[in-house]
Amino acid sequence: MAIRVGLVGTGTVGGGCIDIILKHADDFKRHYGIDIELARVCSLDSREAEAHGVGHLFTDNFRDIIDDPAIDLVIELIGGTTFARTVVIDALNAGKNVVTANKALMATYGQEVMETAERNGREIAFEASVGGGIPIIGPLKHSLIANEITSVMGIVNGTTNYMLTRMDEDGMDYDAVLAEAQAKGFAEANPSADVDGYDAAAKIAILASIAFNSRVTIDDVYTRGITNITPIDLEAARDMGYVVKLLAIAHRTDRGIDVRVHPTMIPAEHQMAKVNGVFNAIYVTGDFVGETMFFGEGAGAGAAASAVMGDVLEVARHMQQGIAPIVGCTCTDELPILPIEELSMKYYIRFSVADRPGVLAAMAGVFAKRGVSVHSVVQRGQKSGGTVEIVYVTHTAEERAIREVIEEIRSLDDVLHGDPSLIRVEE
Amino acid sequence: MAIRVGLVGTGTVGGGCIDIILKHADDFKRHYGIDIELARVCSLDSREAEAHGVGHLFTDNFRDIIDDPAIDLVIELIGGTTFARTVVIDALNAGKNVVTANKALMATYGQEVMETAERNGREIAFEASVGGGIPIIGPLKHSLIANEITSVMGIVNGTTNYMLTRMDEDGMDYDAVLAEAQAKGFAEANPSADVDGYDAAAKIAILASIAFNSRVTIDDVYTRGITNITPIDLEAARDMGYVVKLLAIAHRTDRGIDVRVHPTMIPAEHQMAKVNGVFNAIYVTGDFVGETMFFGEGAGAGAAASAVMGDVLEVARHMQQGIAPIVGCTCTDELPILPIEELSMKYYIRFSVADRPGVLAAMAGVFAKRGVSVHSVVQRGQKSGGTVEIVYVTHTAEERAIREVIEEIRSLDDVLHGDPSLIRVEE
Numbered sequence: 091m092a093i094r095v096g097l098v099g100t101g102t103v104g105g106g107c108i109d110i111i112l113k114h115a116d117d118f119k120r121h122y123g124i125d126i127e128l129a130r131v132c133s134l135d136s137r138e139a140e141a142h143g144v145g146h147l148f149t150d151n152f153r154d155i156i157d158d159p160a161i162d163l164v165i166e167l168i169g170g171t172t173f174a175r176t177v178v179i180d181a182l183n184a185g186k187n188v189v190t191a192n193k194a195l196m197a198t199y200g201q202e203v204m205e206t207a208e209r210n211g212r213e214i215a216f217e218a219s220v221g222g223g224i225p226i227i228g229p230l231k232h233s234l235i236a237n238e239i240t241s242v243m244g245i246v247n248g249t250t251n252y253m254l255t256r257m258d259e260d261g262m263d264y265d266a267v268l269a270e271a272q273a274k275g276f277a278e279a280n281p282s283a284d285v286d287g288y289d290a291a292a293k294i295a296i297l298a299s300i301a302f303n304s305r306v307t308i309d310d311v312y313t314r315g316i317t318n319i320t321p322i323d324l325e326a327a328r329d330m331g332y333v334v335k336l337l338a339i340a341h342r343t344d345r346g347i348d349v350r351v352h353p354t355m356i357p358a359e360h361q362m363a364k365v366n367g368v369f370n371a372i373y374v375t376g377d378f379v380g381e382t383m384f385f386g387e388g389a390g391a392g393a394a395a396s397a398v399m400g401d402v403l404e405v406a407r408h409m410q411q412g413i414a415p416i417v418g419c420t421c422t423d424e425l426p427i428l429p430i431e432e433l434s435m436k437y438y439i440r441f442s443v444a445d446r447p448g449v450l451a452a453m454a455g456v457f458a459k460r461g462v463s464v465h466s467v468v469q470r471g472q473k474s475g476g477t478v479e480i481v482y483v484t485h486t487a488e489e490r491a492i493r494e495v496i497e498e499i500r501s502l503d504d505v506l507h508g509d510p511s512l513i514r515v516e517e
Numbered sequence: 518m519a520i521r522v523g524l525v526g527t528g529t530v531g532g533g534c535i536d537i538i539l540k541h542a543d544d545f546k547r548h549y550g551i552d553i554e555l556a557r558v559c560s561l562d563s564r565e566a567e568a569h570g571v572g573h574l575f576t577d578n579f580r581d582i583i584d585d586p587a588i589d590l591v592i593e594l595i596g597g598t599t600f601a602r603t604v605v606i607d608a609l610n611a612g613k614n615v616v617t618a619n620k621a622l623m624a625t626y627g628q629e630v631m632e633t634a635e636r637n638g639r640e641i642a643f644e645a646s647v648g649g650g651i652p653i654i655g656p657l658k659h660s661l662i663a664n665e666i667t668s669v670m671g672i673v674n675g676t677t678n679y680m681l682t683r684m685d686e687d688g689m690d691y692d693a694v695l696a697e698a699q700a701k702g703f704a705e706a707n708p709s710a711d712v713d714g715y716d717a718a719a720k721i722a723i724l725a726s727i728a729f730n731s732r733v734t735i736d737d738v739y740t741r742g743i744t745n746i747t748p749i750d751l752e753a754a755r756d757m758g759y760v761v762k763l764l765a766i767a768h769r770t771d772r773g774i775d776v777r778v779h780p781t782m783i784p785a786e787h788q789m790a791k792v793n794g795v796f797n798a799i800y801v802t803g804d805f806v807g808e809t810m811f812f813g814e815g816a817g818a819g820a821a822a823s824a825v826m827g828d829v830l831e832v833a834r835h836m837q838q839g840i841a842p843i844v845g846c847t848c849t850d851e852l853p854i855l856p857i858e859e860l861s862m863k864y865y866i867r868f869s870v871a872d873r874p875g876v877l878a879a880m881a882g883v884f885a886k887r888g889v890s891v892h893s894v895v896q897r898g899q900k901s902g903g904t905v906e907i908v909y910v911t912h913t914a915e916e917r918a919i920r921e922v923i924e925e926i927r928s929l930d931d932v933l934h935g936d937p938s939l940i941r942v943e944e
Contacts, residue, residue: 110663110805121730121849122662217660223806225652225660232659233644233652235549236537236826303548361812364791378537379650379813379823385788386809396806399663413840422548 093406094129096155096186098177099167100138103191103218104131106395107165107402108142124406130155133168156180163405165398166190171198182206182214187409189401191218191394197292197308200299204419213408213415215401220293221246221370223393224386225400230300230374231417237376239301241341243516246293248368248388249277249284250316250336255366258324258333264317276368276389286315287336287351294338297372298349302342304425311338312350312430318511319353322471323440326481327355327513333363334513346426348433355438355515431490436515438483439492440470441499442507445478449505453480456498462487477507483515520833521556523582523613525604526594527565530618530645531558533822534592534829535569551833557582560595583607590832592825593617598625609633609641614836616828618645618821624719624735627726631846640835640842642828647720648673648797650820651813652827657727657801658844664803666728668768670943673720675795675815676704676711677743677763682793685751685760691744703795703816713742714763714778721765724799725776729769731852738765739777739857745938746780749898750867753908754782754940760790761940773853775860782865782942858917863892863942865910866919868926869934872905876932880907883925889914904934910942 095111097104111128118124131139132152139148155161156177164181168174171194178195181188183206190196196203196216207214217227221244230239245251249271256267268285271277283289291311298306316336327334337354340347356363361383365371370388375381387393408416443449450467457464463485471479484492492512500506522538524531538555545551558566558574559582566575582588583604591608595601598621605622608615610633617623623630623643634641644654648671657666672678676698683694695712698704710716718738725733743763754761764781767774783790788810792798797815802808814820835843870876877894884891890912898906911919919939927933 106805113804114663114665117665118662121847122844223803224809225656228656228660229652232831233655233824233827235545235830236541236823238541238544361791364788376650376823377540378533378819378826380817380820382651382811382813384809384811387807390807392805393807396663396803397660399805400660403662404659407843411841411843413843414838416834416838416840417549420548 091410092125092127093162093409094127094160095163095165095402096129096158096161097131097165097167098152098155099169100131100133100142101167102391103394103398104133104167105138105142106391107398108144110395110399112143118403122403122407124403124410126402126406129161130158152177156184161186162409163187163189163402165402166192167398169194171195175199178203179206182210182212185210185212187213187405189215189398189405191216191398193219193289193292193296194308197295200296200307201305207415208418211414213405215405217401218394218397220296221372221384222386222388222390223396224370224372224384224388226297226372226384227300229384230297231420234374234376234379237378239342239374239376241375242294242297242301242372243362244294244297244338244370244372245335245362245365246338246370246372246388247284247290247336248370249281251365251370252276252368254316254319254324254334254336257319257321261321263321264319285317287313290336290338290351294340294349294351298340298347299421301340301374302347302423302425303420304347304423305421306347306349306427310349310427312352314352316353318509320511322479323438323511323513326470327438328358330483331358332356332515333358335362337516339516343428346428348428350430353513355513357517431493434486434488436484436486437492438481438513438515439496440479440481440511442477442479443505444507445473445476446505450480452502452505453499456495456502457482460491460495462491462495518837519552519554520589520836521554521587522590522592522829523556523585523588524558524592524594525579525582526596527558527560527569528594529818530821530825531560531594532565532569533818534825535571537822537826539570545830549830549834551830551837553829553833556588557585579604583611588613589836590614590616590829592829593619594825596621598622602626605630606633609637609639612637612639614640614832616642616825616832618643618825620646620716620719620723621735624722627723627734628732634842635845638841640832642832644828645821645824647723648799648811649813649815649817650823651797651799651811651815653724653799653811654727656811657724658847661801661803661806664805666769666801666803668802669721669724669728669799670789671721671724671765671797671799672762672789672792673765673797673799673815674711674717674763675797676708678792678797679703679795681743681746681751681761681763684746684748688748690748691746712744714740717763717765717778721767721776721778725767725774726848728767728801729774729850729852730847731774731850732848733767733774733776733854737776737854739779741779743780745936747938749906750865750938750940753865753897755785757910758785759783759942760785762789764943766943770855773855775855777857780940782940784944858920859915861913861915863911863913864919865908865940865942866923867906867908867938869904869906870932871934872900872903873932877907879929879932880926883922883929884909887918887922887925889918889922
């Protein structure tokens, strides 16, 4: 029995999926007895389907896939949470299994999608939604389940990791490196989802939900991007033995789930510090397995298509063997999400301030007043246009107090030029 | 329906499995609906079972487990290929599913074990046989199957990686670092399986079989250990921008499978070069996924027990849902194994030779005669007792020619003191 697949979305990843099926369908039969047939492809424009040699399967109406009783499995690769949500929900309700790479959908409407799948006795698989081609959802749902997972930390956005790597290695400033990333196709024309951290936030919400058996949505994730980071920060970090990464962090604590995305200093000798360029890595700690890391290409046609098609083959394998979904929703606990204000850690804060007498004393007074103990304060870089860069590193302090410090320094007679650069330290 | 588990072997890993069940059995029920009951434990001595709080389940006769119709699943953790083979085969023939961490068994009698499982309609799972707690067999059998895997390379022996790391970082010589590893419990009293590469050979045989869909046994693996490596070699490697690792390598080539274990120079910037101490890492390259790496603790009670219990829970999940084995043997091709003599690569060779006039000229003559082009030759380290260390690095050469060179230099009027140190270069 061939499993008939309908593909919705023929962009980069969809094209990769078509290529895999055309190249390896015979291998799948021979090695695994899995018989996959690409039955229909849908997008707004037929040219991509034609370019991949499947123009004859093209439709521009996704209902031709949802309403076709001969189609067993739908791959959703259009992204976003509006149209894609309709495709996924309607496909499940039409009795089809669904594979998606849609992180925003799963991090926002994951519960609705999972419940719809369960109600219909169908599978929803989404390995490609996190970490491109890196197997991480599979290991978390299978190989690692004997553990209580205590933390998941990831470099899960290749665009920002590429940008930070370039800034660090070549001293380029933010605007130049963004322009370069856009020219190379690593960053979108509107880069907000990447540089503001929302892409990473969706991914850590998905990982935290699975790892901690408790629903985390994108709105639960405290999220800050890299737009205030400059080469000065990366150089200062290096001098202190750290590397700056846009880290997606989820810790299980006694009081609930600590989940956030922000620029983070990690020790230079940590395995994650060595993950550079567009590569992704996810670091998982469990009470028995200890520390593990999953590394690979986080984006690109081939890598993401590998993950999508891995899911397709697994679901097809189950269908051919007449197996009902093996693992459904595992969010059996309801752990609270910790407000970031209540967390305590070390902070790196760089202020651009007017080079005027008394400014340093006034700032020191604010730290003292709020009870934030300062580990070091140094002036870095060249004075420029009457502005100097003052870098503070604190001892462990409460986030709430740090915010009060920043707020009060902002109000100090117009000493602050622009937003401070705030980098949290993860030991 | 509780799945009743019989555990054979209560050493380090077995103890870890008991600890996981005692700590997490309720979590497994709540999160996954998997009901695990430890029904019986077997070893030669009851003290370990008692130390882990399950003395009441002890037997010293494994037949009490195999012959007990109420036991559904057997965990084999005694190791080796004699008694363990009987336990595994008999358990499968008695209609039980089996989980094992036994790399030697799977790399030697894998086909017999797989066929016995298939004949009985039972599962055999062995994630813990490679890479300790690192999920690697699961990803290769599931998430990555949309790829043609082109290579698998691993640092899969923590003992030798610890020893090489110590030699590199602290300049300790082989004997001192082996003694230290033994004192710390990282190396056995008889260290041969680790330092001579056999442990790594079994692991790469297992990984290559799965990755290439073609049976590879331990006897197919060309295997050399680290006993001739000295700090001089590690220092020379560093000066050239390389790091020395005991690498287990499997490449798919047009002519067949290239599979081997030996000390290997890899570029210092490669992700694997940064895997130090007792950690393991497996680097997998596929035609669509590109490069991925799986990193973690390769040994220790908790890590290996995490992998064993991950398998146990997966098999239990299948049993409770009435599912037959999902993935059996996938060795559907019969690819030839390439003899190492036919491979070509770059070589690092260090000879300890008598400090006599004409020796260098004679050696140079041998390289020239055999058509091996030399990239560099330098004398390293201090002259000691009339012996000097001469380090050659070749351009790409055929293994067969390199062996002839070494053989002939050995015969040069007694110039050679001891075995040369031969390190292959993997770019």
